[in-house]
Amino acid sequence: MRSLFNRHSSPQSLSEDEVRAVLRTVIEPDLHRDLVSLGMVRDISIDKRGNVTLTLELSTPAHPLKARLASDCRDAIRSLEGAGEVTVKFTANVAADERIAKQLGMPIRNVIAIASGKGGVGKSTMSSNLAIALAQEGARVGLMDADLYGPNIPQMMGAGELPPPRNQRMITTEAHGVKLMSMGFLVPPDQPVIWRGPMLHSALRQFLSDVDWGELDYLLIDMPPGTGDVQMSLAQSVPITGSVLVSTPQSVALSDVRKGAMAFRTLEVPLLGLIENMSYFVAPDTGKRYDIFGHGGGQRYAREIDIPFLGQVPLDPRIVTGGDTGEPIVVAQPESDAARAIRAAAREVAAQVSVLNLTRIPEGVIGAMDIPIMG
Numbered sequence: 001m002r003s004l005f006n007r008h009s010s011p012q013s014l015s016e017d018e019v020r021a022v023l024r025t026v027i028e029p030d031l032h033r034d035l036v037s038l039g040m041v042r043d044i045s046i047d048k049r050g051n052v053t054l055t056l057e058l059s060t061p062a063h064p065l066k067a068r069l070a071s072d073c074r075d076a077i078r079s080l081e082g083a084g085e086v087t088v089k090f091t092a093n094v095a096a097d098e099r100i101a102k103q104l105g106m107p108i109r110n111v112i113a114i115a116s117g118k119g120g121v122g123k124s125t126m127s128s129n130l131a132i133a134l135a136q137e138g139a140r141v142g143l144m145d146a147d148l149y150g151p152n153i154p155q156m157m158g159a160g161e162l163p164p165p166r167n168q169r170m171i172t173t174e175a176h177g178v179k180l181m182s183m184g185f186l187v188p189p190d191q192p193v194i195w196r197g198p199m200l201h202s203a204l205r206q207f208l209s210d211v212d213w214g215e216l217d218y219l220l221i222d223m224p225p226g227t228g229d230v231q232m233s234l235a236q237s238v239p240i241t242g243s244v245l246v247s248t249p250q251s252v253a254l255s256d257v258r259k260g261a262m263a264f265r266t267l268e269v270p271l272l273g274l275i276e277n278m279s280y281f282v283a284p285d286t287g288k289r290y291d292i293f294g295h296g297g298g299q300r301y302a303r304e305i306d307i308p309f310l311g312q313v314p315l316d317p318r319i320v321t322g323g324d325t326g327e328p329i330v331v332a333q334p335e336s337d338a339a340r341a342i343r344a345a346a347r348e349v350a351a352q353v354s355v356l357n358l359t360r361i362p363e364g365v366i367g368a369m370d371i372p373i374m375g
């Protein structure tokens, strides 16, 4: 049957309905549903020669499978009689964890904690680079430094001063396209800060509710080392969409990471995956790879606790330089293996967040949905 849209055209010409129907056979791999029923297909247009242009609305601009989705759409449409060239464009409307706006009264769509039980494994480095990588994909990103004792984010991001407060709310500063808030902006760098439990809790709360973050797709939180007060305080202050664990390959780090993972599980915060940092070193002169801290530890552990493995970031002295000079490696050396690994991890994190949000059963409608729920 010809569609209403095409009732005056020749029998060979392609209709929007046919295109839409064939796109029902293209499956979003993470959500296991077709693009049409997910509401992702927008603005189909077909010219006289049968060339098709369409837009896919993604649940994150950092979708890791953009290229695959586009080629699956192209293949499906080209199988139709009369189809010419196929152009797939993308737009994004980031899937939101609705609990956050409800609790904070602020348009923040997702909160992602970057954590590890262990100090010095690269949490701040990964937080900075992941935040920039998401912003480079077109997402609106904030980075909150929850390390109140040793805030590193201002230096790592090369950020200047905070603008003066407005309407009694703190205003973020911005670096590399990311909005920032850190105790480092409020306390001179060499002045020690001593926090008692209740103060720490209220400082964290203020970083969330007294800061004008504006609209954010992702608010990343750089967690301090350890698994104590801060995790608990944070979880009480805002719903955490998920947490990303950072670890080095050694078993010592991993046993601490275990504690970090368990702390989040106890707080019922989903674990989005594990990034193995300082995984290996490639000698720049010989190109030979050295597994300085052992091999495969992160991957094994991720499998053991059944969370996604988000990849390996090599040891690279340029990461240290970048952190010291405020030019994180995804900016300073975007084609390095480390930057590539971090960008891939950022996309994977964004995808995990989308899946969580799109499969979370809203309160009160249990039983009304037919999509799989992540464990």
Ligand SMILES: Nc1ncnc2c1ncn2[C@@H]1O[C@H](COP(=O)(O)OP(=O)(O)OP(=O)(O)O)[C@@H](O)[C@H]1O
Binding pocket: 118, 119, 120, 121, 122, 123, 124, 125, 126, 147, 150, 152, 223, 224, 225, 277, 278, 279, 313, 314, 315, 316, 317, 319, 320, 321, 323, 338
């Ligand atoms: N892949 C890497 N290659 C080389 N150096 C790295 C890498 N990742 C992090 N570093 C360096 O290791 C040091 C510790 O990193 P970072 O401060 O990010 O760790 P952290 O987990 O946030 O530490 P803390 O627990 O103190 O907050 C920094 O000097 C950083 O530049």
Ligand SMILES: [Mg+2]
Binding pocket: 123, 124, 125, 147, 152, 222, 223, 224, 225
């Ligand atoms: Mg840190």
